[in-house]
Amino acid sequence: MSPRTRQAILLLAPAVVLLVVLVGGSQVLMLAASLGRRSAYGGVIPGWSLENYLRALEPLYIRVLARSVILAAATTIVCLVVGYPVAYWLARRAPPTMRRALLVLVILPFWTSFLVRMYAWMFLLRTEGLVNFALGALGLPALALLYNPAAVLLGQVYGELPFIILPLYASLEKLDPELLDAAADLGAPPREVLRRVVLPLTWPGIVAGSILVFIPSLGAYLAPDLLGGARYVYVGSLIQSQFAVARDIPFGAALSFALSAGVLLALWILRRPLQAGAGESA
Numbered sequence: 001m002s003p004r005t006r007q008a009i010l011l012l013a014p015a016v017v018l019l020v021v022l023v024g025g026s027q028v029l030m031l032a033a034s035l036g037r038r039s040a041y042g043g044v045i046p047g048w049s050l051e052n053y054l055r056a057l058e059p060l061y062i063r064v065l066a067r068s069v070i071l072a073a074a075t076t077i078v079c080l081v082v083g084y085p086v087a088y089w090l091a092r093r094a095p096p097t098m099r100r101a102l103l104v105l106v107i108l109p110f111w112t113s114f115l116v117r118m119y120a121w122m123f124l125l126r127t128e129g130l131v132n133f134a135l136g137a138l139g140l141p142a143l144a145l146l147y148n149p150a151a152v153l154l155g156q157v158y159g160e161l162p163f164i165i166l167p168l169y170a171s172l173e174k175l176d177p178e179l180l181d182a183a184a185d186l187g188a189p190p191r192e193v194l195r196r197v198v199l200p201l202t203w204p205g206i207v208a209g210s211i212l213v214f215i216p217s218l219g220a221y222l223a224p225d226l227l228g229g230a231r232y233v234y235v236g237s238l239i240q241s242q243f244a245v246a247r248d249i250p251f252g253a254a255l256s257f258a259l260s261a262g263v264l265l266a267l268w269i270l271r272r273p274l275q276a277g278a279g280e281s282a
Contacts, residue, residue: 027257027260030253030256030257031253031257032046033249033250033253034052034053034250034251034253034254034256034257035047035048035049035050035052035250036049036250037049037051037052037250038247038248038249038250038251042247042248042249043249044249044250052250052251052253052254052255053254053258055251055254056251056254056255056258061238061255064233064234064235064238065235065259067232067233067234067235068218068219068234068235068236069218071149071152071153071156071217071218071220071224071234072213072214072215072217072218072220073214074153075153075156075157075160075213075214075217076164076210076213076214076217078153078157079157079160079161079163079164079209079213080164080206080209080210080213082157082161083161083164083165083168083209084168084206086106086165087164087165087166087168087169087172087205088168088172088198090102090103090106090165090169090172091169091172091173091175092172092175092177103166103169106162106165106166107162107166109158109159109162110162114159114222115222117158117159118155118159118222118223118226118227119226121151121154121155121158121226121227122146122226122227125145125146125151125154125227126145126146127142127144127146129145129146131143131145132145146227146229147227147228147229147231148228148232149228149232151227151228152223152224152227152228152232152234154227155222155223155226155227156217156220156223159220159223160212160213160216160217163209163212163213163216164209164210164212164213165209166209167204167205167206167208167209167212168202168205168206168209169205170205171201171202171203171204171205171206172198172202172205175198175201175202179197179201180193180197180198183196183197211267215263218235218236218259218263219235219236219239219259220234220236221234221236221237221239221240224236224237225237225240235255235259238255239252239255239256239259240252242255
C-alpha cells in the first residue's frame with residue numbers, strides 16, 4: 001500500500017465510521033422496530049412479523065405515497081425549469097467579480113431555519129397575510145392561497161431550489177465556450193445549441209441536482225404540514241404522525257424503512273441510464 005493510499009484511508013476513516021454508525025445503525029434499529037408490534041403504551045414489542053409492511057400496502061397509504069411522488073416530481077421539474085436559467089446566467093453571463101456574492105445570495109436562505117421560513121410563507125399567504133392585504137388595497141378579493149397543494153409546492157420549490165442551482169452552476173461553469181462558438185459557427189440556432197450541446201454536456205449536473213431535490217421532497221413533512229394543512233397528507237407527514245401522534249412506532253418505522261429502501265432501489269435501477277447519460281456528456 002502506497003503512502004498516498006494509506007493517507008487517503010486515514011482521512012476517510014472518521015467520516016466512514018460516522019456514516020456507518022449514524023446511518024447504518026439507525027437503519028438497523030428502524031428495521032428491528034418495524035418487525036415488531038406496538039405495545040399498549042406506545043412502545044415496541046420485539047417480533048419478526050411483516051404485518052406493518054402489509055399494512056403499508058393498503059390503498060389508503062398507497063394513495064398517500066402516490067401523492068408524495070407527484071409532489072416530489074413536480075418540485076424537481078419546477079426547480080429544474082427555474083434553476084437552470086439562473087445557474088446558466090451565474091456561470092456564463094454574470095460579471096466574474098460578482099459571482100461569489102451572487103452564490104452567497106443563493107445559499108443565504110440556509111442561514112435561517114427551514115421552519116422559520118415556512119412560517120414566513122404562512123404569514124405571506126394566509127387570508128390576512130401580506131399578499132391578500134395588497135390585493136385588498138387594489139380592490140381585488142382575497143384568495144385562498146394557503147392550505148392547498150399549490151402552497152405546498154411553492155414551499156418545497158423555495159426550500160429545494162438552491163440544491164439544484166449549485167450542481168448546475170458547477171457543470172455550466174466547466175462548459176467550454178469554444179464548443180458553443182463552434183456550434184454557432186456551424187449554423188446551429190440558439191435553441192439547437194441548448195438542446196444538442198449545452199444540455200448533454202451539463203447532464204451530470206442535471207442528474208445530481210434532480211436527485212438532491214427529489215429525495216428530500218419525497219419525505220418532506222414541514223412544508224406539507226404547515227402549508228398544506230390537515231386536508232392533504234403526504235408520506236413524510238404520515239411517518240411523523242405515527243411516531244409523534246399515534247405512537248405507533250413499528251408502523252412508522254416500516255413506512256420509513258420502506259420509503260428509504262424504495263428510493264435506494266430506484267437509484268440502483270436507474271444507475272446505468274444515469275451513468276450512460278453522464279458518459280455521453282463527457
